[in-house]
Amino acid sequence: MDIPASVAAAARGxxxxxxxxxxxxxxxxxxxxxxxxxxxxxxxxxxxxxxIKLVEHLDRITEPERLAGWLATTARHECLQLLRRAGRLxxxxxxxxxxxxxxxxxxxxxxxxxxxxxxxxxFERLPDRCRQLLRVLMASPPPAYAEVALxxxxxxxxxxxxxxxxxxxxxALVRGNELLEGRS
Amino acid sequence: xxxxxxxDLLRAAADEFDPVPAGVMRDASxxxxxxxxxxxLAALVESEALVRGDGPVTLAFESVRVTVxxxxxxxxxxxxxxxxxxEAVVETPRSRRAVPIADGRFxxxxxxxxxxxIRVTAADGTPVVTQWAHG
Numbered sequence: 311m312d313i314p315a316s317v318a319a320a321a322r323g324x325x326x327x328x329x330x331x332x333x334x335x336x337x338x339x340x341x342x343x344x345x346x347x348x349x350x351x352x353x354x355x356x357x358x359x360x361x362i363k364l365v366e367h368l369d370r371i372t373e374p375e376r377l378a379g380w381l382a383t384t385a386r387h388e389c390l391q392l393l394r395r396a397g398r399l400x401x402x403x404x405x406x407x408x409x410x411x412x413x414x415x416x417x418x419x420x421x422x423x424x425x426x427x428x429x430x431x432x433f434e435r436l437p438d439r440c441r442q443l444l445r446v447l448m449a450s451p452p453p454a455y456a457e458v459a460l461x462x463x464x465x466x467x468x469x470x471x472x473x474x475x476x477x478x479x480x481x482a483l484v485r486g487n488e489l490l491e492g493r494s
Numbered sequence: 495x496x497x498x499x500x501x502d503l504l505r506a507a508a509d510e511f512d513p514v515p516a517g518v519m520r521d522a523s524x525x526x527x528x529x530x531x532x533x534x535l536a537a538l539v540e541s542e543a544l545v546r547g548d549g550p551v552t553l554a555f556e557s558v559r560v561t562v563x564x565x566x567x568x569x570x571x572x573x574x575x576x577x578x579x580x581e582a583v584v585e586t587p588r589s590r591r592a593v594p595i596a597d598g599r600f601x602x603x604x605x606x607x608x609x610x611x612i613r614v615t616a617a618d619g620t621p622v623v624t625q626w627a628h629g
Binding site: 320323325328329332336337340341344350353354355357358359361362363364365366368391395425426427429430433444445447448449450452473474477480481 | 497500501503504505506507508509510511512514515517518519521522523525526528529535587608609625626628
């Protein structure tokens with residue numbers, strides 16, 4: 311996708327070009343809002359505010375190739391503002407240990423149902439910081455590390471190692487789960 | 495299974511259990527129509543919100559011709575305007591409400607939560623719109 315061309319066309323009022331940008335980045339913005347644990351209404355609000363701010367800036371975007379980073383940063387600000395207004399600022403990030411927690415006992419509930427449902431439930435049990443990073447990385451289409459770094463205010467170089475540790479933790483939670491075990 | 499493949503599985507789970515809602519896609523698409531090409535922009539120059547709770551938010555906007563001071567308290571928007579007269583239009587992404595400006599002041603009630611901006615007409619006839627701000 312030629313993002314600078316789409317931005318230029320959208321700035322001229324081309325709805326199709328704008329919709330292409332929305333399709334490309336709305337998944338990332340929604341994932342960022344969910345990574346900050348916003349509920350349905352607040353997440354929708356944060357995403358809409360981000361797009362409205364882009365509309366306001368369309369004529370003044372000097373580096374359209376950095377649009378994804380701009381959107382990620384703006385979405386983070388919107389999420390933090392909503393959390394601040396609601397009086398629930400995010401907790402300070404906990405350290406992410408290298409050694410995973412011991413695998414939990416087999417959860418029989420997980421033995422039924424679809425693999426994705428089981429995986430989703432296991433994912434929701436991750437510690438906050440891991441859940442937050444992975445939720446952004448799970449956006450469709452997959453975001454670049456640079457955008458993930460801006461969305462979560464993390465150094466870009468830390469994302470690869472933390473991703474590895476968090477996926478390791480998740481794999482440990484999956485271990486012993488019959489439904490998922492065959493695939494890991 | 496390597497990490498990339500595992501993350502792809504997770505992405506499939508997220509697509510199924512926490513997809514972008516259709517309404518969020520529609521709102522994002524509709525945002526382009528909110529451009530105010532015809533109007534002079536009054537930029538946000540000051541914003542003050544209580545750190546916690548539901549207290550009022552105060553905002554100040556300035557353009558070349560107009561200043562707008564807003565106090566947003568729940569669903570009530572009160573404004574103090576200089577350089578414009580007639581009516582003020584309180585806009586949200588989904589609604590518009592026109593209220594008269596009297597002695598430089600206006601009040602609009604039952605404004606839906608979320609983003610708002612104000613449209614006024616400067617004394618020389620130039621349309622002016624404030625930046626969007628969070629109520």
